Amino acid sequence: MYVYDEHDRKMAAERVEQFRDQTRRRLAGELAEEEYLPLRLQNGLYVQRHAPMLRICVPYGMLRSDQLRRLARITRDYDKRFAHFTTRQNLQLNWPELEQVPDILAELAEVEMHANQTSGNCIRNTTTDQFAGVQSDEIADPRPYCELIRQWSTFHPEFAFLPRKFKVAVNASEKTDRAAIQVHDIGLQLVRNDAGELGFRVHVGGGLGRTPMVGPVIREFLPELDLLTYLEAVLRVYNRYGRRDNKFKARIKILVKALTPEGFAEKVEAEWAHIKDSPTRLTPEAIEHIKGFFTEPAYEQLENATDLLASQRFENREFDQWLAHNVDTHKKPGYAIVTLTLKQTGTPPGDVSDEQLDQIADLADEYSFGEARVTHHQNVVLADVRQDRLFELWQSLKPKGFATANLHTLNDIICCPGGDYCNLANAKSIPVAEAIQRRFDDMDYLYDLGEIDLNISGCMNACGHHHVGNIGVLGVDKKGDEFYQISLGGSSHHDAQIGKILGPSFAREEVPDVISNIVNVYVEQRTSEESFLDTYRRIGIKPFKERVYA
Amino acid sequence: MPELITADGALRQDDWVVVPRPEEGEALALPDDKPALVPADLWLENESTFANRADIGVWFDSHDEPEILAGKVNEVPLIAVNFPRFVDGRGYSIGRLLRERFGYEGDLRAIGDVLLDQLQFMKRCGFSTFVLRADKDASQAARYLDFFSQTYQAAWDTDLPLFRRRAS
Numbered sequence: 001m002y003v004y005d006e007h008d009r010k011m012a013a014e015r016v017e018q019f020r021d022q023t024r025r026r027l028a029g030e031l032a033e034e035e036y037l038p039l040r041l042q043n044g045l046y047v048q049r050h051a052p053m054l055r056i057c058v059p060y061g062m063l064r065s066d067q068l069r070r071l072a073r074i075t076r077d078y079d080k081r082f083a084h085f086t087t088r089q090n091l092q093l094n095w096p097e098l099e100q101v102p103d104i105l106a107e108l109a110e111v112e113m114h115a116n117q118t119s120g121n122c123i124r125n126t127t128t129d130q131f132a133g134v135q136s137d138e139i140a141d142p143r144p145y146c147e148l149i150r151q152w153s154t155f156h157p158e159f160a161f162l163p164r165k166f167k168v169a170v171n172a173s174e175k176t177d178r179a180a181i182q183v184h185d186i187g188l189q190l191v192r193n194d195a196g197e198l199g200f201r202v203h204v205g206g207g208l209g210r211t212p213m214v215g216p217v218i219r220e221f222l223p224e225l226d227l228l229t230y231l232e233a234v235l236r237v238y239n240r241y242g243r244r245d246n247k248f249k250a251r252i253k254i255l256v257k258a259l260t261p262e263g264f265a266e267k268v269e270a271e272w273a274h275i276k277d278s279p280t281r282l283t284p285e286a287i288e289h290i291k292g293f294f295t296e297p298a299y300e301q302l303e304n305a306t307d308l309l310a311s312q313r314f315e316n317r318e319f320d321q322w323l324a325h326n327v328d329t330h331k332k333p334g335y336a337i338v339t340l341t342l343k344q345t346g347t348p349p350g351d352v353s354d355e356q357l358d359q360i361a362d363l364a365d366e367y368s369f370g371e372a373r374v375t376h377h378q379n380v381v382l383a384d385v386r387q388d389r390l391f392e393l394w395q396s397l398k399p400k401g402f403a404t405a406n407l408h409t410l411n412d413i414i415c416c417p418g419g420d421y422c423n424l425a426n427a428k429s430i431p432v433a434e435a436i437q438r439r440f441d442d443m444d445y446l447y448d449l450g451e452i453d454l455n456i457s458g459c460m461n462a463c464g465h466h467h468v469g470n471i472g473v474l475g476v477d478k479k480g481d482e483f484y485q486i487s488l489g490g491s492s493h494h495d496a497q498i499g500k501i502l503g504p505s506f507a508r509e510e511v512p513d514v515i516s517n518i519v520n521v522y523v524e525q526r527t528s529e530e531s532f533l534d535t536y537r538r539i540g541i542k543p544f545k546e547r548v549y550a
Numbered sequence: 551m552p553e554l555i556t557a558d559g560a561l562r563q564d565d566w567v568v569v570p571r572p573e574e575g576e577a578l579a580l581p582d583d584k585p586a587l588v589p590a591d592l593w594l595e596n597e598s599t600f601a602n603r604a605d606i607g608v609w610f611d612s613h614d615e616p617e618i619l620a621g622k623v624n625e626v627p628l629i630a631v632n633f634p635r636f637v638d639g640r641g642y643s644i645g646r647l648l649r650e651r652f653g654y655e656g657d658l659r660a661i662g663d664v665l666l667d668q669l670q671f672m673k674r675c676g677f678s679t680f681v682l683r684a685d686k687d688a689s690q691a692a693r694y695l696d697f698f699s700q701t702y703q704a705a706w707d708t709d710l711p712l713f714r715r716r717a718s
Binding site (some may be wrong): 005007010011014017018022031035038039121148151152154156157158160161162196228236239244274278279280282285286289290304446 | 602603636637638639640642643646650651665667668669671672674675697698699700701702703709710711712713714716
């Protein structure tokens, strides 16, 4: 994991002092609220329904155990003993006091954390696959590139006041996309060209929100050394030509659409031609330097614990299910990737208590070289667990609420904080998630349904990624009442697609029945090998519509 | 007369007058006895009279294209860039283009909604003088121009990005 040097530490400390000074001037009346607003947003601070909300950055989802313990302490000392993992691998506090935020930022800086650019019209946290570095099918570890992008984008003097927010995601596996790169402003897919050289396929102009779009490819192959100069060219074209007259048309996707992907790509190439050989061009030494922070931990030479696991699975069906759903294959023999699910019915998806944060830290130290990762599905990963210790880990996870074996099932719901917390929301989302989880409480039935992404957002801003859920639920406001619109067929993976709206929206209490009806159509129509998405793609939306509105 | 902030935070008085874009059909209202900044496209239209005059500079608005002055940037004594609202970040790109692409060597001035908290970004993008919004305290500027002692990126103020300086 990346470790700060004296330069990073200096800038982090100066950033805290800067925000302390800005907050002092705001409270003294020297800064108007409209002048303070973008400054506080770029330090992660929103003013929400009940209180301020602070979004803490977790760069590309990586956390050390000392950082987790510090986060736990912060929720105790400054908040109500819980926090919320977001769909962009960040962590939110829901009840901090404005006056105390500079102190919270100072506490974060002590453990090499911050809330820089987690909000506002700037380049946000760069996200990636939570299995980076431990899966066997990745082209290269994406994290060094994420860290290079983090440094390049941090306090970038030219791009602090963009037309709108800007999100970059990097994916490394050819087979799977766990980072949803095609619904980001820039999506980077690591690839090798015919000559075997490393580079990126560049998507620009994806995004959710009011106008959901899958990002088109604007460059098939970008050599790795050209990463930052090319990003600078994309951002400069966007900064200069993105719309600023209408907030709802200000994202880069609108510019890409207006110019056409080809037209946009031409503008970027023309800009890039001027700067591609500038000092911002990466050097092999710079990449090697950053790669040095993402070396393998001290793995032991192990054999796969196949026989041991088989007998443990045979003896304990619950363990067997957990292993089947929440544990993934590791590139090293004898190791496994474990996902701790934060989707226990009755707990808002992604929420953790201070005690749980401390527990994750302890588990990371005990089982996974002191590191944990946040997923965009709002779960937590221990990436390097010995197979012969899985059973003992599982026993330890169960009482802590981390072993719900519902990963990738209908109940592994992505859900925004919604109307319970968020100012922007039209409707609550957490109670809808809970009602669905209660309806589908039979694990065997859930397993039989297989992988279904169900995503819930409380408004058009789509923080719950409803557009790319196989089943999407969107809270809408109808003359002051909360209603829910359902969409089907979305995907955030390599086959990214925006879901189609099923039809008129429903009252909250109807939603579980609607989901049941949709699922029943799938069960009746599927062939033996088909996932929900496969069946939907084969039979289309009509049979679902007919059942739901019958 | 507005106080002018220099790149090191010193204050000085300055006579330059920003001449607004005239209404359709109206002529440029140049001041009689003071140096004037005129809209860049109008300087070009009147190039034969304005060229090589030490008292006529140009200004760009945030939606203007600095490309129109390519090859001629060093024929004007002063260039200003207007920030109509401080959250309009286009001026930063204009600054870098004027300096890094078109090689402008003279004084580059930030005007408009210029506030203390953005001064260092502006300086990093090539601005060398600043006219702070009238209600702000220019005497504090020095502190904000150099708040951060280190930066990650190459820009007008830093030849090499931190990753190159680290590697060497």
